[in-house]
Amino acid sequence: MVSFQRIDGYVLTPQGFIRGFIEQENGRITRIEGEPVSESQVRHDTVALPIVLPGFIDVHVHGGGGHDTMEGGEAALQMSKLHVRHGTTSLLATTMTAPLEDIRNAIAALAPVCRERAKNGARVLGVHLEGPYISPAKLGAQPDFAKPASLDEIHALHALAPIRLITLAPELPGTLELIAQLRAEGFQVQIGHTAGTYEDGVAALQQGAGGFTHLFNAMTGLHHREPGMVGAALAHARYAEIIPDLLHVHPGAIRVAMRSIPCMFCVTDSTAAAGMPDGDYKLGSHTVTKCMGGVRLPDGTLAGSTLTMDQALRNLVGMGLEIEDASRRVSTFAAEYMGLSDRGQLAVGAWADLVVMDRALQLQRVVVEGEEIDLA
Structure with missing residues (x-):
């Protein structure tokens, strides 16, 4: 394993950028030193030092x-190797709505990948269970196997591999009560693929739901007399996912969400088609087609994305965000949301998960837990 000892450049710390260096030992950051600088200096310094940011965290990737x-x-091992080459240093492998036996088999196969990070792979932190406990009226690209949630089923799946995040439709019978139980047991719960009302969303947040799955997509929209699930998120949420591929959500809607939801963070919702040429690919039991920069079902429905987190960062900066703000939305906020105090930030004692980028925000180096990733 090739490990870095020291990297010099503009290092983004929790207090802002410094011009200095970062050191690590045994996969943990041991030292960060330098002089504070403004983002303007980082962007316009003619020395062209590299920019060092926290590694990206993707909690929704198929x-x-x-x-x-x-x-x-x-599959998950190869997926982690693709996304790490785009700066994602840790992720949640995300399942699809399917017959329970298919979900069980997929999660069982994830267990060894969750236990041990592969060389040249991202850290697979666990599973995001996106379905089957969603609304049949808001499947989006999910296959039609939605069903009411069951605590016993979730426990049985969790025994196979660590489930860290669960997407639920709160309007389904018994779900509100289940949210409180799941939160008490340490699962993070978010609201998504839902035909629920504004009131359903508020009630779910009161029960302990922490956020919203791919905000705006596969949920009831905002109307001034029926605020819907989007209205509940904009009015009350601290955290929510969003897919910034500029296809799933208009940049104007992304701006609305950023003004309303303090810690809105990015996910890719990427499919097998990410990093691949145009053509047909599997998404659960569906066949989807990659073309014109997107992934769609035969009827034209968007079916996940081909987004990578480095492109998500560039898209946010292209919309006018400061690099520091964009970095928080692809790293820090997701770590906070998932209770990961030692990831998503460059600080002494944290895991040495980082990306090194040039002035155009193109990746030069990726480091996971101190290991230098081969980007070839």
């Missing part, structure tokens, strides 16, 4: 490099 989480086997 696949990549031609592999889909639901395939089991080595």
